[in-house]
Amino acid sequence: xxxxxxxxxxxxxxxxxxxxxxxxxxxxxxxxxxxxxxxxxxxxxxxxxxxxxxxxxxxxxxxxxxxxxxxxxxxxxxxxxxxxxxxxxxxxxxxxxxxxxxxxxxxxxxxxxxxxxxxxxxxxxxxxxxxxxxxxxxxxxxxxxxxxxxxxxxxxxxxxxxxxxxxxxxxxxxx
Amino acid sequence: xxxxxxxxxxxxxxxxxxxxxxxxxxxxxxxxxxxxxxxxxxxxxxxxxxxxxxxxxxxxxxxxxxxxxxxxxxxxxxxxxxxxxxxxxxxxxxxxxxxxxxxxxxxxxxxxxxxxxxxxxxxxxxxxxxxxxxxxxxxxxxxxxxxxxxxxxxxxxxxxxxxxxxxxxxxxxxxxxxxxxxxxxxxxxxxxxxxxxxxxxxxxxxxxxxxxxxxxxxxxxxxxxxxxxxxxxxxxxxxxxxxxxxxxxxxxxxxxxxxxxxxxxxxxxxxxxxxxxxxxxxxxxxxxxxxxxxxxxxxxxxxxxxxxxxxxxxxxxxxxxxxxxxxxxxxxxxxxxxxxxxxxxxxxxxxxxxxxxxxxxxxxxxxxxxxxxxxxxxxxxxxxxxxxxxxxxxxxxxxxxxxxxxxxxxxxxxxxxxxxxxxxxxxxxxxxxxxxxxxxxxxxxxxxxxxxxxxxxxxxxxxxxxxxxxxxxxxxxxxxxxxxxxxxxxxxxxxxxxxxxxxxxxxxxxxxxxxxxxxxxxxxxxxxxxxxxxxxxxxxxxxxxxxxxxxxxxxxxxxxxxxxxxxxxxxxxxxxxxxxxxxxxxxxxxxxxxxxxxxxxxxxxxxxxxxxxxxxxxxxxxxxxxxxxxxxxxxxxxxxxxxxxxxxxxxxxxxxxxxxxxxxxxxxxxxxxxxxxxxxxxxxxxxxxxxxxxxxxxxxxxxxxxxxxxxxxxxxxxxxxxxxxxxxxxxxxxxxxxxxxxxxxxxxxxxxxxxxxxxxxxxxxxxxxxxxxxxxxxxxxxxxxxxxxxx
Numbered sequence: 014x015x016x017x018x019x020x021x022x023x024x025x026x027x028x029x030x031x032x033x034x035x036x037x038x039x040x041x042x043x044x045x046x047x048x049x050x051x052x053x054x055x056x057x058x059x060x061x062x063x064x065x066x067x068x069x070x071x072x073x074x075x076x077x078x079x080x081x082x083x084x085x086x087x088x089x090x091x092x093x094x095x096x097x098x099x100x101x102x103x104x105x106x107x108x109x110x111x112x113x114x115x116x117x118x119x120x121x122x123x124x125x126x127x128x129x130x131x132x133x134x135x136x137x138x139x140x141x142x143x144x145x146x147x148x149x150x151x152x153x154x155x156x157x158x159x160x161x162x163x164x165x166x167x168x169x170x171x172x173x174x175x176x177x178x179x180x181x182x183x184x185x186x187x188x
Numbered sequence: 189x190x191x192x193x194x195x196x197x198x199x200x201x202x203x204x205x206x207x208x209x210x211x212x213x214x215x216x217x218x219x220x221x222x223x224x225x226x227x228x229x230x231x232x233x234x235x236x237x238x239x240x241x242x243x244x245x246x247x248x249x250x251x252x253x254x255x256x257x258x259x260x261x262x263x264x265x266x267x268x269x270x271x272x273x274x275x276x277x278x279x280x281x282x283x284x285x286x287x288x289x290x291x292x293x294x295x296x297x298x299x300x301x302x303x304x305x306x307x308x309x310x311x312x313x314x315x316x317x318x319x320x321x322x323x324x325x326x327x328x329x330x331x332x333x334x335x336x337x338x339x340x341x342x343x344x345x346x347x348x349x350x351x352x353x354x355x356x357x358x359x360x361x362x363x364x365x366x367x368x369x370x371x372x373x374x375x376x377x378x379x380x381x382x383x384x385x386x387x388x389x390x391x392x393x394x395x396x397x398x399x400x401x402x403x404x405x406x407x408x409x410x411x412x413x414x415x416x417x418x419x420x421x422x423x424x425x426x427x428x429x430x431x432x433x434x435x436x437x438x439x440x441x442x443x444x445x446x447x448x449x450x451x452x453x454x455x456x457x458x459x460x461x462x463x464x465x466x467x468x469x470x471x472x473x474x475x476x477x478x479x480x481x482x483x484x485x486x487x488x489x490x491x492x493x494x495x496x497x498x499x500x501x502x503x504x505x506x507x508x509x510x511x512x513x514x515x516x517x518x519x520x521x522x523x524x525x526x527x528x529x530x531x532x533x534x535x536x537x538x539x540x541x542x543x544x545x546x547x548x549x550x551x552x553x554x555x556x557x558x559x560x561x562x563x564x565x566x567x568x569x570x571x572x573x574x575x576x577x578x579x580x581x582x583x584x585x586x587x588x589x590x591x592x593x594x595x596x597x598x599x600x601x602x603x604x605x606x607x608x609x610x611x612x613x614x615x616x617x618x619x620x621x622x623x624x625x626x627x628x629x630x631x632x633x634x635x636x637x638x639x640x641x642x643x644x645x646x647x648x649x650x651x652x653x654x655x656x657x658x659x660x661x662x663x664x665x666x667x668x669x670x671x672x673x674x675x676x677x678x679x680x681x682x683x684x685x686x687x688x689x690x691x692x693x694x695x696x697x698x699x700x701x702x703x704x705x706x707x708x709x710x711x712x713x714x715x716x717x718x719x720x721x722x723x724x725x726x727x728x729x730x731x732x733x734x735x736x737x738x739x740x741x742x743x744x745x746x747x748x749x750x751x752x753x754x755x756x757x758x759x760x761x762x763x764x765x766x767x768x769x770x771x772x773x774x775x776x777x778x779x780x781x782x783x784x785x786x787x788x789x790x791x792x793x794x795x796x797x798x799x800x801x802x803x804x805x806x807x808x809x810x811x812x813x814x815x816x817x818x819x820x821x822x823x824x825x826x827x828x829x830x831x832x833x834x835x836x837x838x839x840x841x842x843x844x845x846x847x848x849x850x851x852x853x854x855x856x857x858x859x860x861x862x863x864x865x866x867x868x869x870x871x872x873x874x875x876x877x878x879x880x881x882x883x884x885x886x887x888x889x890x891x892x893x894x895x896x897x898x899x900x901x902x903x904x905x906x907x908x909x910x911x912x913x914x915x916x917x918x919x920x921x922x923x924x925x926x927x928x929x930x931x932x933x934x935x936x937x938x939x940x941x942x943x944x945x946x947x948x949x950x951x952x953x954x955x956x957x958x959x960x961x962x963x964x965x966x967x968x969x970x971x972x973x974x975x976x977x978x979x
Binding site for chain 2: 047049050057058061062063064065066067068069070071073074076103104105107108114118121122123125127128129130131132133134137152156159160161162163164165166167168169170171172173
């Protein structure tokens with residue numbers, strides 16, 4: 014079958030299907046997707062990384078947030094083909110290489126920052142990105158970091174605490 | 189471990205992205221999508237599927253005409269009641285009429301969800317629109333009917349009374365009338381509904397995973413609809429991304445159709461609800477209009493209370509009259525009116541069905557009662573806490589019989605509680621008595637403050653029962669199973685805490701399974717703040733039974749008296765003598781006489797290893813294993829209680845409402861894990877804020893939901909909830925269960941509308957009679973109030 018290649022090197026293997034490459038949690042993945050496949054669906058259903066959750070599919074709840082080249086992105090608002098060649102971090106990639114929880118994950122456990130756990134992966138990713146930008150947030154800044162994600166269980170009280178605790182854990186680890 | 193705020197055992201898995209929610213399962217499954225009614229009320233004239241037939245990946249299309257046997261009958265009316273005289277439920281797929289936007293009409297099965305939706309949008313349904321009945325007032329007016337055979341749109345009508353309220357009011361020195369309204373909101377979990385079904389063509393058994401609050405309920409309902417033996421159906425509740433009530437409804441149309449299709453096709457089928465579907469096609473709650481007439485004396489004591497209200501139950505009423513019955517009984521809160529009469533009508537409208545949402549009729553009840561208390565205080569010029577104090581049931585009056593019938597069909601009798609003590613705590617915490625100085629100081633800076641408080645009593649732990657099974661494995665690990673489900677309440681942790689104490693084993697050796705009919709087949713479900721009370725008690729009883737067995741078996745092995753033994757750290761030992769002990773796993777080995785040794789330890793239990801040859805290896809009435817299986821079925825519900833206070837600031841220009849402080853006093857009896865209880869309160873308070881200030885279901889007059897997205901339905905972000913929620917606990921143990929527990933799940937949301945209405949009224953000096961209230965609403969109220977005064 015003839016294949017066409019665009020500037021990014023992505024190939025259209027058959028009508029409407031594209032072969033893309035993603036570096037997900039450090040591992041190269043190649044996957045064949047239709048043009049309309051959402052990145053969230055590609056991660057969940059093609060790569061079976063189901064830790065990324067879908068809560069609204071219109072970019073408001075934040076549950077599907079992943080890091081794309083280090084930036085927090087709502088994967089339900091991005092097509093998989095547009096992520097071709099990108100480095101993606103999902104919740105499955107947050108733990109340390111030795112398997113221990115990351116500072117943000119540990120802070121959620123310490124602070125009872127989750128109940129049903131459905132929105133949690135999006136918060137973990139969002140806070141990971143937020144603390145990379147601002148490692149020492151004030152209370153108001155901690156609230157700002159999570160200001161675009163929805164949680165129905167916790168009333169956010171312990172998530173805010175977890176942001177501050179994660180910053181503290183990161184500082185302790187660096188000392 | 190009981191009472192300790194330990195970190196949750198379930199978190200590690202969830203934090204690593206290793207949770208398994210419904211749509212995380214079944215990657216090999218076909219996908220179901222639904223053609224749903226775009227009309228609130230219409231006749232279905234015809235369905236043309238021709239355009240969909242050549243869609244790639246299409247597997248099957250089903251309409252009502254395809255449904256066989258009992259599947260073609262209306263869905264069950266789950267909770268019948270003598271007062272529910274005109275109960276109507278929908279069909280799994282609409283037959284000849286649709287009654288709300290979102291009602292399923294056609295089911296499409298395809299290779300994936302994208303393709304299923306491709307096919308669904310090519311299916312043409314011909315409708316003849318009918319007039320839509322939207323909202324309580326239109327339903328009452330009954331110019332049009334939702335169901336042609338239901339006069340006045342009235343599904344049910346109930347009157348309860350205790351004493352002669354009319355006479356008491358007529359004789360009272362003072363009377364007041366109030367008209368109070370609350371709009372619709374909804375549970376709105378972050379994960380919608382979902383169901384996955386596999387028909388095993390070889391064993392001819394059905395396995396269902398459902399995002400539900402009752403796996404046993406789904407199992408019974410699906411087995412009945414598909415005419416399968418209960419034993420041939422397993423229902424597993426995986427991780428559930430929140431419930432808050434909406435997932436107690438069962439079976440949803442999708443929950444019977446998906447298993448049916450899986451069996452028919454011999455392939456797994458999955459339905460994952462999307463957000464818009466959840467808004468229009470799951471369930472809502474809260475829409476009620478109330479009229480109150482109250483008679484009281486000059487001290488503010490309520491002599492007679494007469495409440496009439498109208499409940500919007502939506503298009504169908506599968507969950508019966510539970511919500512309005514709860515409002516009608518629980519609005520009494522901590523008070524004892526001299527006489528009480530309540531009357532309600534439950535009305536059909538052409539909107540999504542109404543079923544319990546966290547609080548379940550209590551937020552409306554608290555709103556009605558607390559607004560009444562505030563109105564009495566205002567009328568008499570008394571402090572609002574004084575009026576409440578004078579109407580409280582006193583601790584020494586417990587148990588207190590209200591002379592009414594509660595939602596569980598049993599007498600409304602409060603078991604315990606100390607309302608004066610709770611009020612004293614709340615007043616101290618919020619600084620009630622010093623607030624006028626605070627208000628004056630703020631006023632000097634141009635700021636307008638108001639304070640409100642609201643009380644509630646919540647019947648929790650309703651029956652009929654829950655059960656639990658505890659088994660000690662030969663490894664020493666302890667497996668605990670209870671049938672009700674989990675949606676984030678931390679059941680694995682709190683039930684393990686109970687077992688650790690009762691059985692004397694390390695908490696790390698305990699594994700708890702919930703909501704899996706394979707592990708425990710008898711259960712009711714997780715609703716009505718009942719899991720800790722019901723399953724917690726059953727787990728404790730089962731652990732006690734397992735402990736007694738372990739002690740008995742170990743006593744025989746150690747040639748000691750059972751009275752001299754204890755279990756500590758997983759070792760059964762002579763009290764205070766760890767050297768004497770044997771591991772509980774070894775006791776499990778000894779409890780099970782064996783013919784075949786499977787490892788070295790098991791050799792001790794084989795038939796040539798010893799034992800009394802004059803007795804059977806398993807004594808009469810005994811059984812192998814260290815296990816306990818017990819049920820807990822209390823006489824009545826146990827009544828938790830609490831009080832909230834809020835200080836708000838209202839912007840003089842924009843009418844924006846800002847939360848300055850939020851204080852909670854909460855009594856859920858003994859606390860298993862204070863950290864988890866506080867988490868429940870936090871979440872409840874956030875939903876209370878949501879229902880008071882933000883969330884509403886904006887149906888237009890044709891029955892279209894105008895805000896069916898997270899862009900438009902204002903679920904609070906962190907910026908909308910208080911920056912701190914101050915909590916104090918009062919522990920009055922329940923006498924109705926072995927652990928003294930009362931439920932905690934719903935409490936936080938109950939006084940939300942009431943407490944904000946009170947605080948805003950206090951800030952503004954304008955009666956607040958309708959909730960939620962937005963800045964625009966408040967702005968309008970100010971204008972009209974000024975207008976009223978000018979007249």
